[in-house]
Amino acid sequence: MTGSAGNDTRPRPLPRAAFALFRAMPTRWMDNDVYGHVNNVVYYSYFDTAVNAFLVENGLLDIAGSDIVGLVAETGCSYFESVAFPDALETGLAVTRLGRSSVTYRIGIFREGAPRTAAQGHFVHVYVTRETGRPAAIPDPVRSALATLLITDS
Template identity: 45%
Template sequence: MALEALKARRRSDYPFQLEYRTRWSDNDMYHHLNNSVYYYLFDSVVNTFLIQHCSLHPPTSSTIGLVVHSHCDYLGPIEFPALVDLALRVNKLGKSSVTYEIGVFERGQDDVKAVGEFIHVFVDRETRRPHEAGMGEQLKRGLEELLPHKARL
């Protein structure tokens, strides 16, 4: 996606949001959130949604999501202390895979600070292969709620 389009993202572009309060240890030697913290945040918002809205229980579920791709475009710094809104949407929903987009916003500021992409492939826990029928219906229905409105029509 073009960088200009990502920079134009607003909280309202994302159906699900999760609050995160930064910690002192999130900062790196340059006095802003370390790059690895963003990936921790991506994983947290995605899995919170899956647990709360798709009935996925990672420790016991026979279906698990494997991350096959991730990246982040950093658009502005965040530093401790800050309250951050992690905003989640689905850009593509396949038979066994989902492409998430995560916007990272600092509370009280309108400009998106980072936009990440995270791709899960849902597979059988034992075989690590996608189910022939794809992801389960309950999982797919939950993820459909994160598609932009026009994509759901």
């Protein structure tokens, strides 16, 4: 997610083509802060919702019963323009790295229908056994589903 102009390595807003899947993400009144825009920490909630909704909707995560679960090891976000309630948003989701026990997601926050991200970031899950907390191989059904989101242009 770096720029290519000279030594400028600041992230640039990404286009929709940098993402494999989109979902509606409504803003809520409580998302706004005293400055009248969505507070920075709320974006991480959007990221978490985009990733985990994909896993739950595809039958890959039983929140209470999965023996192997993905724990967040790292997140980051770059902001390009403010969004605020009642904006209609969309999240873009892609996988940029699929390792043995970890996966790196790229998540974009778009105003509904916008060609480029208003904010974008990454989210790393490390898969562990629930009982021991030790790293575990990503289960094959999860790996197969994540592979459908893999974009290698990063």
